Amino acid sequence: MATDSWAEAVDKQEAALDSVSWMLGWILFSKRHFLYLVVSEDVGAQSLLNKLIRNNLVNTTNQVEVLQKDPNSPLYSVKSFEELRLKPQLLQGVYGMGFNRPSKIQETALPMMLAEPPQNLIAQSQSGTGKTAAFVLAMLSHVDPNNKYPQCLCVSPTYELALQTGKVIEQMGKYYPEVKLVYAIRGNKLQRGMKLQEQIVIGTPGTMLDWCSKFKFIDPKKIKVFVLDEADVMIATQGHQDQSIRIQRMLPKNCQMLLFSATFEESVWNFAQRIVPDPNIIKLKREEETLDTIKQYYVLCNSKEEKFQALSNIYGAITIAQAMIFCHTRKTAGWLAGELSREGHQVALLSGEMQVEQRAAVIERFRDGKEKVLVTTNVCARGIDVEQVSVVINFDLPIDKDGNPDNETYLHRIGRTGRFGKRGLAINMVDSKMSMNILYRIQEHFNKKIEKLDTDDLDEIEKIAS
Ligand SMILES: Nc1ncnc2c1ncn2[C@@H]1O[C@H](COP(=O)(O)OP(=O)(O)OP(=O)(O)O)[C@@H](O)[C@H]1O
Secondary structure, eight states: OHHHHHHHHHHHHHHHHHHSHHHHHHHHHHTHHHHHHHHHHOHHHHHHHHHHHHHHHHOOHHHHHHHHTOTTSTTOOSSOTGGGTOOHHHHHHHHHTTOOSOOHHHHHHHHHHHOSSOOOEEEEOOTTSSHHHHHHHHHHHHOOTTSOSOOEEEEOSSHHHHHHHHHHHHHHTTTOTTSOEEEEOTTOOOOTTOOOOOSEEEEOHHHHHIIIIISOOSOGGGOOEEEETTHHHHHHSHHHHHHHHHHHHHSOTTOEEEEEESOOOHHHHHHHHHHSSSOEEEOOOGGGSSOTTEEEEEEEOSSHHHHHHHHHHHHHHSOOSEEEEEOSSHHHHHHHHHHHHHTTOOEEEEOTTSOHHHHHHHHHHHHTTSOSEEEEOGGGSSSOOOTTEEEEEESSOOBOTTSOBOHHHHHHHHTTSSGGGOOEEEEEEEOSHHHHHHHHHHHHHHTOOOEEOOTTOHHHHHHHHO
């Protein structure tokens, strides 16, 4: 009964606070101690409370609408989805997913991708601004459902991302059931000699290549659209690059090539332009790459134990809907996950040595909110879209194999929060002169100030979350 009355109260409060969101900030952060008292008494109330806090910490629908009217925002659009001339079934799919207006990348890229004759495109847009939805709509628009063979190939760098993109295709294509999808991922074993009937194939480069060349499940000559998601990593990683280029060589000359990512290092950008004939280009200026909706901080520590203490202080001061914590090595990730569990957190651990199916299952549980904290390595830095992630912690800053700052990975990591206009926090743990230097260089690279945060000062932590 107590939970019910809480639920009702919270629901009413939520409705009221949608329009007066500042009040929520006041209630949550000025009355912290009162709320903790209530939370500790009732788990049901806690989850409702989390929802309430999340909605405020992160955003309201109104905020997205405001951003979509701000010409400086990557979510800005002058057009409606109707004006993008999508098939009615796809319009239904888009609205069914709760999208009201296209984002800037969707509004700009879709007319290029849907033009006749088809045009190639290399497109960059900030993390979480709807690139996946854009190329999924392009694929769904181009296939002819009467033809029962693959017409679009979409390659993702990881198994998890391929699954996630496949889900978006399924959701957007919900009202277009004649179009079918198949996953070219490890473990999806097909009978030798068979020919695929599905129009869209989404997968990882190795399996996709095998399906095109070794097993001939796909006739590459009939492909109309070839998408490289996270294109920069597909180009920069030698194995992925070889496989992707071998697939591309089998495709017809007039096959449309679409390359998408939030980051393109200069050398990768040049290479992309060499392999894609006559492309349209959508490129961000360096200072546009970071999102203003993600606030970035750093915390000074002396050891990994101190970093853990700082993390505990942050958790003690603010309620975090869901967080992703990035470590440099599996060993640190394992240690940290253990420490957090001992403190009573529901923690998921994800690292590269796990079986891909296991990794996908961990992400699914995290997406469903079964665990609130995901401790991981770079394996999860890109593309994963979990709306409730309000905080990203770089327990270790991202560095490349030579010990230099890995700016691209930094951007992808912090982009796991602040999805589609939501507000997010990114907190970097610095524990040596060397890591301070890395942080300065990241700051300089993006020309974006990363503020210092004192995690011994609860009021200060509360302030950054409000
Ligand atoms: N027009 C829209 N209106 C509302 N929400 C949208 C719209 N387009 C995409 N979204 C939502 O925004 C979130 C981020 O979109 P998406 O994953 O496509 O971004 P992305 O640019 O591909 O991100 P990343 O760079 O991390 O790969 C998703 O949850 C998606 O459902």
